[in-house]
Amino acid sequence: MANPRYIKVAEQIKVIVADMLERRIKDPRLGFVTLTDVRLTGDGREATIFYTVLGSEEDRAATAAALASSNGLIRSIVGKQLGMKFTPTIQFVLDAVPETAAEMEDILARARAHDEQVAA
Numbered sequence: 001m002a003n004p005r006y007i008k009v010a011e012q013i014k015v016i017v018a019d020m021l022e023r024r025i026k027d028p029r030l031g032f033v034t035l036t037d038v039r040l041t042g043d044g045r046e047a048t049i050f051y052t053v054l055g056s057e058e059d060r061a062a063t064a065a066a067l068a069s070s071n072g073l074i075r076s077i078v079g080k081q082l083g084m085k086f087t088p089t090i091q092f093v094l095d096a097v098p099e100t101a102a103e104m105e106d107i108l109a110r111a112r113a114h115d116e117q118v119a120a
Helices: 004-023 058-067 071-082 096-119
Strands: 033-041 046-054 089-094
Touching: 004 033, 004 046, 004 071, 046 058, 058 071, 058 089, 071 089
Parallel strands: 046 089
Antiparallel strands: 033 046
16 A cells, blocks of 8 residues: 555655646647546655647647656756755656557447447
């Protein structure tokens, strides 16, 4: 089970980073980003931030580049606002949940259509 303190810290990191992406980061490559989850390692040294991007594959690639280039600024602001002794390193990972959910919906729709054909 995860440390309850790190669960709270992960939620704080999510709020801080979302606010920064909305207000402070002015990179034109940054698309419509939604932060889906933040996970800290057991020792609190590394934070993995999962995100989704609305748009095409080019938008996702541009957003990934924008997040990578602003990683240092984001980490420094997170460290200042959290006031922790050690600021966790931050890694952004594109969340594949929306694509997987869409694939599952397609599979279920095909299964329903096949069941209707068999029943008829």
